[in-house]
Amino acid sequence: xxxxxxxxxxxxxxxxxxxxxxxxxxxxxxxxxxxxxxxxxxxxxxxxxxxxxxxxxxxxxxxxxxxxxxxxxxxxxxxxxxxxxxxxxxxxxxxxxxxxxxxxxxxxxxxxxxxxxxxxxxxxxxxxxxxxxxxxxxxxxxxxxxxxxxxxxxxxxxxxxxxxxxxxxxxxxxxxxxxxxxx
Amino acid sequence: xxxxxxxxxxxxxxxxxxxxxxxxxxxxxxxxxxxxxxxxxxxxxxxxxxxxxxxxxxxxxxxxxxxxxxxxxxxxxxxxxxxxxxxxxxxxxxxxxxxxxxxxxxxxxxxxxxxxxxxxxxxxxxxxxxxxxxxxxxxxxxxxxxxxxxxxxxxxxxxxxxxxxxxxxxxxxxxxxxxxxxx
DNA sequence: TTGACAAACGGGGTCCCCCTCCGTATTCAA
DNA sequence: TTGAATACGGAGGGGGACCCCGTTTGTCAA
Numbered sequence: 001x002x003x004x005x006x007x008x009x010x011x012x013x014x015x016x017x018x019x020x021x022x023x024x025x026x027x028x029x030x031x032x033x034x035x036x037x038x039x040x041x042x043x044x045x046x047x048x049x050x051x052x053x054x055x056x057x058x059x060x061x062x063x064x065x066x067x068x069x070x071x072x073x074x075x076x077x078x079x080x081x082x083x084x085x086x087x088x089x090x091x092x093x094x095x096x097x098x099x100x101x102x103x104x105x106x107x108x109x110x111x112x113x114x115x116x117x118x119x120x121x122x123x124x125x126x127x128x129x130x131x132x133x134x135x136x137x138x139x140x141x142x143x144x145x146x147x148x149x150x151x152x153x154x155x156x157x158x159x160x161x162x163x164x165x166x167x168x169x170x171x172x173x174x175x176x177x178x179x180x181x182x183x
Numbered sequence: 184x185x186x187x188x189x190x191x192x193x194x195x196x197x198x199x200x201x202x203x204x205x206x207x208x209x210x211x212x213x214x215x216x217x218x219x220x221x222x223x224x225x226x227x228x229x230x231x232x233x234x235x236x237x238x239x240x241x242x243x244x245x246x247x248x249x250x251x252x253x254x255x256x257x258x259x260x261x262x263x264x265x266x267x268x269x270x271x272x273x274x275x276x277x278x279x280x281x282x283x284x285x286x287x288x289x290x291x292x293x294x295x296x297x298x299x300x301x302x303x304x305x306x307x308x309x310x311x312x313x314x315x316x317x318x319x320x321x322x323x324x325x326x327x328x329x330x331x332x333x334x335x336x337x338x339x340x341x342x343x344x345x346x347x348x349x350x351x352x353x354x355x356x357x358x359x360x361x362x363x364x365x366x
Numbered sequence: 367t368t369g370a371c372a373a374a375c376g377g378g379g380t381c382c383c384c385c386t387c388c389g390t391a392t393t394c395a396a
Numbered sequence: 397t398t399g400a401a402t403a404c405g406g407a408g409g410g411g412g413a414c415c416c417c418g419t420t421t422g423t424c425a426a
Contacts, residue, residue: 008422011374036412045376050414084365109345144364151356152364158345158356162292162337173334173341180363181327181335182267191393194403219383228405233385 015052017042023063030164031060031106060107061122068104068122071097075129084142087133088178091156092171094126098160099170105161109154126153198235200225206246213347214243214289243290244305251287251305254280258312267325270316271361274339275354277309281343282353288344291336309336 007015021042025033035056039049053059075090098105108123130149137143155177163170190198204225208216218239222232236242258273281288291306313332320326338360346353 008373010421014375034412035414039376045378046413047376047415048374051374056413088364141366144359144362144366146355147359147364151352151359154345154352155342155356155360158341159338162341162344169334169337172329173338176327176330176334177338177360178364179327181271181330181361183324183327191402193392197404217383218385222405229384230386230405231403234403 014044014048018049018052019062022059026103031103057110060103064104064122068125072125072129083137083140087137092174095156095160095170095174096167099163099167102164105157108157109161197227197231201232201235202245205242209286214286240293243286247287247305251308255308255312266320266323270320275357278339278343278353278357279350282346282350285347288340291340292344
């Protein structure tokens with residue numbers, strides 16, 4: 001599950017520098033941060049950046065990979081409450097996290113575009129976790145019939161992308177969406 | 184309520200050409216359509232485009248102004264059903280419309296940025312309509328206490344922007360969000 | 367240790383985009 | 397008709413994405 005082909009040490013070093021620089025600049029400028037500037041800050045040529053990350057999506061995936069993995073791990077550690085509540089709680093956590101990290105929502109919504117197998121990972125990790133929660137909730141009849149994993153992920157990401165930098169509003173609106181608009 | 188200062192006839196003509204070209208290219212390329220290309224297709228210099236529309240937002244507002252106005256007018260013509268249902272129905276209509284017209288959701292989410300008084304209009308028109316519907320519903324206790332006009336508009340637009348070109352999914356997810364995820 | 371080869375690098379070029387300056391052309395009111 | 401006010405657009409500065417290809421740097425077998 002590691003790299004398909006091990007990188008040379010200089011390649012590995014540059015890759016890490018690029019991701020670190022990207023994390024910083026994406027936090028400052030959002031998903032549209034300049035790739036040239038990221039390369040400059042990482043101290044590499046722009047060609048090197050493009051060789052390591054064939055698309056902006058791929059770079060964003062790499063930036064957020066660890067954080068998303070932690071978020072997913074925490075889902076497994078949830079106490080086994082009522083399934084729908086458990087699902088709702090995790091979606092809320094996801095939304096707050098995504099809205100807090102500029103660029104992440106965009107990366108998750110963008111979907112696979114020029115990503116190599118090991119790059120597509122954030123999205124898949126999240127989908128896997130959600131699949132489990134959704135299955136558990138719907139097997140007990142606790143979930144609306146028409147609600148798919150895709151729908152819920154899209155909903156959470158849409159709300160997050162519209163509320164970057166405002167996780168509190170994002171959480172409020174997600175709660176509204178999970179409970180419905182009636183009293 | 185017309186133009187603050189009447190344009191010269193050549194100015195008016197060019198403005199219309201620009202909006203027409205923009206409508207076409209935004210439909211094709213989305214909200215990020217090239218302004219240069221729009222100017223080229225309209226047969227004007229790019230300076231002319233920028234003079235008429237100081238920002239991308241302003242141009243998008245102009246492109247969608249008429250359509251949004253019609254949508255708002257239709258809200259008034261709704262039969263007076265149960266208020267929450269009326270609100271839900273119109274939000275659904277809004278979402279489908281927005282998801283159908285590439286770039287519109289982006290324009291509505293972007294908010295006022297460098298818009299002059301007569302440019303800010305789509306957003307305000309929608310907000311006014313929603314305010315009425317929300318007030319009517321909540322005065323009869325048919326609306327969740329924490330739900331504001333801003334929340335609902337944001338929710339509808341977020342779903343639409345995440346589902347450009349897929350109005351059916353947009354509608355499904357909005358319905359889910361309005362009724363909640365439980366059965 | 368060495369040297370040949372694969373792997374990775376990055377300067378610099380191409381093409382596109384946004385935006386503005388300013389000299390020129392058009393309109394309109396008197 | 398005419399001259400001021402208004403609008404036009406070519407051209408250029410500044411920046412970004414992406415790629416070509418000659419050069420440098422690791423790696424590994426001998």
